[in-house]
Amino acid sequence: MLKRISVLVVAALTLAACGSGGGSGGGDGSITMGFSQVGAESGWRTANTKSVQDSAKKAGVTLKFSDAQQKQENQIKAIRSYIQQKVDVIAFSPVVESGWDTVLKEAKDAKIPVILTDRAVDSKDTSLYRTFLGSDFVEEGRKAGKWLVDAFKSSTDPVNIVELQGTTGSAPANDRKAGFAEEIAKDPKFKVIASQTGDFTRAKGKEVMEAFLKSNPDIDVLFAHNDDMGLGAIEAIEGAGKVPGKDIQIITIDAVKDGMQALADGKINYIVECSPLLGPQLMDLAKKVLKGEQIPTRVVTEETTFTQEQAKAALSSRQY
Ligand code: GZL
Numbered sequence: 001m002l003k004r005i006s007v008l009v010v011a012a013l014t015l016a017a018c019g020s021g022g023g024s025g026g027g028d029g030s031i032t033m034g035f036s037q038v039g040a041e042s043g044w045r046t047a048n049t050k051s052v053q054d055s056a057k058k059a060g061v062t063l064k065f066s067d068a069q070q071k072q073e074n075q076i077k078a079i080r081s082y083i084q085q086k087v088d089v090i091a092f093s094p095v096v097e098s099g100w101d102t103v104l105k106e107a108k109d110a111k112i113p114v115i116l117t118d119r120a121v122d123s124k125d126t127s128l129y130r131t132f133l134g135s136d137f138v139e140e141g142r143k144a145g146k147w148l149v150d151a152f153k154s155s156t157d158p159v160n161i162v163e164l165q166g167t168t169g170s171a172p173a174n175d176r177k178a179g180f181a182e183e184i185a186k187d188p189k190f191k192v193i194a195s196q197t198g199d200f201t202r203a204k205g206k207e208v209m210e211a212f213l214k215s216n217p218d219i220d221v222l223f224a225h226n227d228d229m230g231l232g233a234i235e236a237i238e239g240a241g242k243v244p245g246k247d248i249q250i251i252t253i254d255a256v257k258d259g260m261q262a263l264a265d266g267k268i269n270y271i272v273e274c275s276p277l278l279g280p281q282l283m284d285l286a287k288k289v290l291k292g293e294q295i296p297t298r299v300v301t302e303e304t305t306f307t308q309e310q311a312k313a314a315l316s317s318r319q320y
Pocket of ligand 1: 042044118135200225228254274
């Protein structure tokens with residue numbers, strides 16, 4: 001009798017852990033994932049979308065995919081629609097950090113597990129999602145700042161920095177800014193004389209850099225939160241008759257192909273990598289969650305940094 005009860009208890013626990021959401025929950029092996037993507041704002045995003053879509057196909061996961069065009073209300077609508085469709089698991093990259101608790105509670109009430117990928121949310125209730133798979137953006141900002149402090153260690157003159165921030169309110173913008181500021185605070189000669197969002201896009205990066213150049217005659221350094229804004233800024237710098245990488249040193253984050261090419265060509269001085277290839281790990285984590293297996297609440301992606309010499313060597317083997 002005791003044995004039969006204990007088997008029943010284990011079965012019940014396993015079922016509960018599976019978050020028997022609306023779908024088969026991996027019960028018959030099939031998995032349907034609802035994925036809400038930020039948009040298509042940058043080379044990084046394009047590579048990330050490809051990684052998720054290719055990995056779903058390879059993993060035999062049925063993917064319902066939506067592009068939010070960088071609007072939070074579109075992501076909330078998409079998540080609600082996935083809940084109505086009773087998908088087995090929801091994954092999304094939150095365009096901004098705040099404002100997710102209500103819709104994530106709806107997913108939790110519907111017993112559909114949620115995985116955060118790429119960007120984080122600032123919800124205090126961490127039971128609203130199973131894990132956050134993505135980079136450590138503060139560390140990316142620190143790496144950019146550390147390189148700059150080292151590059152100017154023998155200079156005693158003030159170093160005037162302009163900063164192109166990512167999307168306002170997004171985790172990468174908030175955290176990269178914080179990590180960079182932490183490092184350059186170590187030497188008072190570093191001054192951020194202008195800082196504004198370029199929304200992670202090339203066009204906006206060019207537009208804001210043109211404005212920076214008009215109002216700041218002696219810019220020494222540009223720190224751009226992604227390659228795309230840096231590439232737009234390069235067009236503005238050349239349009240102003242200055243030499244990118246020489247008159248104005250440029251540090252960016254991502255390491256997408258176009259950024260690495262500019263780095264190899266000497267127009268960018270240093271790139272901190274931020275890997276978009278999150279698809280395989282996302283599918284693996286989703287399968288584990290639906291099988292009721294324990295997964296870590298935080299999965300940090302591996303990434304490195306590139307100098308101009310390293311970019312020349314790495315270019316031919318870059319996947320994105
Ligand atoms: C970072 C990602 C950022 C990239 C940008 O993980 O969210 O968004 O750095 C992209 O290129 O637009």
